[in-house]
Amino acid sequence: MAGRSDREQDRPRDPAAGLALLWGEQGRPTRGPKPRLSPQRIAAAAAELADAEGLDAVSMSRVAGGFGVSAMALYRYVPGKTELVALMVESVLAEAPDLSRVPEGDWRAAVREWTRCCARVYADHPWLLGATAMRRQLMGPCQLSWLDAALAALEPTGLGAAQRHQVFLLLIGLVRNLAQQLGDHDEEGSEEWDRLSAELLARHADRFPALARAVAEGAFEPDGTDALAFGLDRILDGVEALMTGRE
Amino acid sequence: MAGRSDREQDRPRDPAAGLALLWGEQGRPTRGPKPRLSPQRIAAAAAELADAEGLDAVSMSRVAGGFGVSAMALYRYVPGKTELVALMVESVLAEAPDLSRVPEGDWRAAVREWTRCCARVYADHPWLLGATAMRRQLMGPCQLSWLDAALAALEPTGLGAAQRHQVFLLLIGLVRNLAQQLGDHDEEGSEEWDRLSAELLARHADRFPALARAVAEGAFEPDGTDALAFGLDRILDGVEALMTGRE
DNA sequence: TGGATGTGCTTACGGTATATACAGTTGTCT
DNA sequence: AGACAACTGTATATACCGTAAGCACATCCA
DSSP, X not given: OXXXXXXXXXXXXXXXXXXXXXXXXXXXXXXXXXXXXXXXXXXXXXXHHHHHHOGGGOOHHHHHHHHTSOGGGGGGTOSOHXXXXXXXXXXXXXXXXXXXXXXXTOHHHHHHHHHHHHHHHHHHOTHHHHHTOSSSOOOOHHHHHHHHHHHHHHGGGTOOXXXXXXXXXXXXXXXXXXXXXXXXXTSTTHHHHHHHHHHHHHHTGGGOHHHXXXXXXXXXSOOSOOHHHHHHHHHHHHHHHHHHHHO | OOOOOOOOOSOOSOHHHHHHXXXXXXXXXXXXXXXXXXXXXXXXXXXXXXXXXXXXXXXXXXXXXXXXXXXXGGGGTOSOHHHHHHHHHHHHTOSOOOOTTSOTTOHHHHHHHHHHHHHHHHHXXXXXXXXXXXXXXXXXXXXXXXXXXXXXXXXXXXXXXXXXXXXXXXXXXXXXXXXXXXXXXXXXXXXXXXXXXXXXXXXXXGGOHHHHHHHHTTTTSOOSOOXXXXXXXXXXXXXXXXXXXXX
16 A cells, blocks of 8 residues: 555666666676576566556565565666666567568558557556656667567658658557556446546536537447557558648 | 655545545535645645656655645645645646637647647646556546547537547547657757667667668657647548548 | 544654675686 | 685665554634
């Protein structure tokens, strides 16, 4: 109940060290006793813990406890918790998006597939949203390869590099917002929360006419439509309009 | 350096009490001494502190210290920190979007104006992103009035309620992602971070061909183009395509 | 005036990240 | 072989955090 965990927005005190760790550019020592752990194993265990109990459950103590060692032992492998979270993100993003199945040159299909893969990762690891909500994130190779894949998928559009980047931002924004929506919905006590909100809204319906109309029309009922597909189609249509309209 | 702050994803132990507080539906007592503080004043002070030093600086001690009282004194007005953050959000969202200037019926202008207002709030209060990154957020009247304004702006499109809601999600996603990008950029030590990243990317350029090409084209240079306007136009075009294509 | 009620404070607990100093282990070099 | 340096893991300590519980006092109603 007490002592919530971190927000990770403090910058690591030594960005270079953190990046070197993420990129696996650390000289491995030969002198002392064999290390029993490794940054990757620690990150994997932490990610597993986060999958099971949420990001808040990931504390140095808990993670270390899983290995039967003390909390301070982890600091031999990881500069600090900021870097540990970055490693967790990398470990989850290791499975690069598989865009081999899409037909050559069909950029819509490629972008669609990339977005779906991305959304699946966020769905499988709900803590990813919070872990990447930090400022000035340390970006590792896996994260960059996702970015690379998206930019590659967008190259057939003929858009400029800056615009490809902008579209990427749109896509990742869509995925992340949807992830937040989904994470909100399937939590315990959801029905009571919905009931409270509905009652409040009904009591103040006059203050929110457009919202009340939307609710009456069932805008917030969990219908079968795929929200991801909808947003994706809007973005793709917008990109298409840009292509045909100006080039 | 130690003791980072919370992530607010723990649910308040009593959602009903939190909501009542947000909606100002608490019976005011007459018996005891006049309260020297109020939830709103506390939230305003906390928001000011967050504006100046970031969300991490907002602790019960710090906020209470600003009033010259002890930390525990705040718990007479606010159930816990989760609710305090929700109140902070409400206080910042109190200035509802001003859509009176847009010409009647021009839904594109209205949506554009709403998005710009929203983006300005996020720019003025960078901590808003982190404060609303929680799950199952307590939604107060101010937040709902923003939602209402967006839905109202979308009504002239003739889209269904569910689709209006989806477009709203797209818009807020755009704003939030841009806020994260902007927050990333104007931090101290940004140039060193950029240098490190560029060097790493150059060293592994073969692993990220599309990314390398984009960098070479200057995709990540801070050019003068308005990223918000770009994403907004993509979304608006996508919506327009949906309107004309299917109805 | 008395009692009820609410305010503000003090103390304390269990949690967090992590700095520092130390003990034990292991490889390399003389 | 023996010395030494490097490395691992632990124990201790600091400085925070949110907050539960209880106490002393102020204020209003009867």
